Amino acid sequence: MDTIDTIETIETQGIRIPRLGFGTFRMPGADCQPVVESALALGYRHIDTATMYQNEEAVGAALASAGLARDTLHITTKAWHDSLQPDALRRSFDSSLQRLRLDYVDLFMVHWPAPDMNLPALLETMQKLREEGRTRAIGVCNFTLPMLKTALDDVRAPLACVQVEYHPFLSQAGLLGYLRPKGIPLVAYAPLAQGRAASDPVLAKIGAKHDASAAQIALAWLLDQDGVMAIPKARRKESQQSNLGALKVRLDDEDRRAIAALPKDQRYVSPPCAPEWDA
Template sequence: MEMIDTQGIRIPRLGFGTFRMPGMGCQPVVESALALGYRHIDTAAMYENEDAVGAALAGAGVARGDLHITTKVWHDSLQPDAVHRSFDTSLKRLRLDYVDLFMVHWPSRDMDLPAVLEAMQKLKDEGRTRAIGVCNFTLPMLKTTLDDVRAPLACVQVEYHPFLSQARLLDFLRPKQIPLVAYAPLAQGRAAKDPVLARIGEKHGATAAQVALAWLLDQDGVIAIPKAQHKESQQSNLGALKVRLDDEDRRAIAALPKDQRYVSPPFAPKWDA
């Protein structure tokens, strides 16, 4: 598994997402992923599955140093004291002494960004999280975070797949050597049914979903965290690591619509800002 080094941590480029897997039913799913070789597990307070992820980690027999565990604080807890309470609860549920990455899940319109980042930095200074990051921030928010507050972001997590461009964000992050973590990398299942991706897959003996993941992993500084409840899909996603796209494939994927955003809840920021 290829890794990306950032802010003192190493992140496996293909991780395992757990969104929409609430409750203890998530435990056997994560156990399966770990058994197949996944070492990057992404969860969040809002997913309501940290207990299950923690149970899976506890019984997996994988050395803690070989794992990368990410969790996140929800947008209703973006006050310094609340950030610490959320983190304490997450850590307890995960049964861990520390996490590798602690992130702001969504920005809040009324958050005091410097205060939030200072609270997260304190957790890093204490060794309770090895690194910090943010999700779903607009470019102006990131410019404030990095240029004004000078927060040591290890990565930025956003929706990214073959139907949504993140070119502007990548152009901003790459010179700063900050990786982008792509959530919903299969466009919530749509990539698996796309005829263009399927035709490319036929050429390489791969599925359309594998092509979508390979396209992301083909890009410098991009990490992908697909979710998959069934062992067969988990194994298939790992198969994307072996797919090698050529220039013809890249041109075909570049021609796909790039304005399809599928995750935009009412509290989301204005993306065009």
């Protein structure tokens, strides 16, 4: 199978992040290692993991096995919402680094906000980890717009990106409207709507026009947008390769109008720890 040499990157807070990354959610344990090894062999260089995924050890083993130069990789990990007090956050971070077998990560993120979190103290601790050279950048996931305004406008945290659920069936227009003027990119998780995009007739019709799959159209739609990255998950090598094929798809205005007409209120990731989402 063909591999891809380079993937376009977005520069933010002194780091460059490949716009198409590889997600590892719901791949716990050692079974994750060969999956990540396959992705790396195909050319993925942006790997997204988290403490909660219970696969940091497997990701670390895959990185070690691949033997790629560390400065060619972008590795993201995240702290769970029960570890956001400064001391607990440091312990979580130390454990993540140990499991990943790395001296530093490229991006350290808050996975989910907690109702009782002390946001200034939390962000100060993350910034200290950055100053120590243990993470090259910091970010947050699943923050509401008011939380982000506190972090960015009041605390003035140097967030490199914000990661949220985003796909053709869920609008993030309000968030993007706030982040873009600040030059902060958005990372789309569940970019295929947990598999639903692959069977959507509108996306499939657009795909037929471009000799592409419905899933490739969903990814191409995200990557067509300024300041948006995507981290699809794919266990099978064929699916990993197919997702890379989305990089070659060029949508036209007719395609964009058809996707804009899809429902935009379908949120599929809302665990008990989720905040009250903005209306």
